Amino acid sequence: MSNNSTHVASATHSDGHVHVHRDDYGAKLGMWLFLFTELLLFGGLFILYMAFRVEYIQQFQMAAKELKVYMGGINTIILLTSSLTMVLSIVALQRRNVKGSIFWLVTTITFALGFMVVKYFEWSDKFAHGIYPKGPALMEKSQGEIVFFGLYYTMTGLHGLHVMIGVGLLTAMLIQLKRKKVHPDRFVPLENAGLYWHLVDLIWIFLFPLFYLLH
């Protein structure tokens, strides 16, 4: 293919070096293929949202008013900024600045945890008001509003799960960086973790307006 890839393949040498095989191009392509399955997973849920929105347009608009725009807004800014710091971590590593890379990666993980903290307060508030699946206040609402909150908890919940997996993945990268398993000449693992993190941001870009803003 193009010079965009790294192929390191060598058999065991006479001097006892172990077999090394590295295919950065393939690693990245594999990551993208995985991300496509993630897009289809969330895509299915967005189709469900579309179908129910058409059926319960007014109830959806009413239910959306219950969500606090500033909570979703803060989380949008947190995720967008964490996407930037993720890129900065990769750029730093490519520029052979390992310390900088670690700094930006820790910043990204901090933002990710910040997102979950905001989410925690948001959900706690809803729970306190009886708005949760089968919650007393929710069951008194119209069918459309119940469906809206069902989708809200499913989609933001699945997204939140991805945020937590992202935290785990980025933490694993941090350990790899410190152990010098990921370094300026082998940054594809960090790039792939970054791709996953950007996907999490990407999905939130659609979740935010669909649940918080359309009222």
Add this chain to the structure above:
Amino acid sequence: MAEHVHNHDSHASDGKIAHAHDPRYGLNLMIWLILISLTVITVAVAGIDLGEYTLFVALLIAAIKSSFVINYFMHIKFDDLLFKIFLIFVILVLLVVFVLTGFDVFYR
């Protein structure tokens, strides 16, 4: 393939490793500023009653934001053609499924 082992999109120049698109802090910072601005715009627009266009405008802004994230943060703009073809294919698949479901839902 090149005759020597080299890194992803890197060339040797000035005796140091430089990159095809030279990974920059500034460009990414600019993309971030655009994304934040678009977020402010989408929240501001939500306050205005656009009737039937509300959903369309919200999705349009989300799509613009996504294209910045995919092209710059996810690097697709600077990646191999194969990645672009795959991505376009997946977007088309999603679009087809949405449109077909839409026909059922909207004309019921």
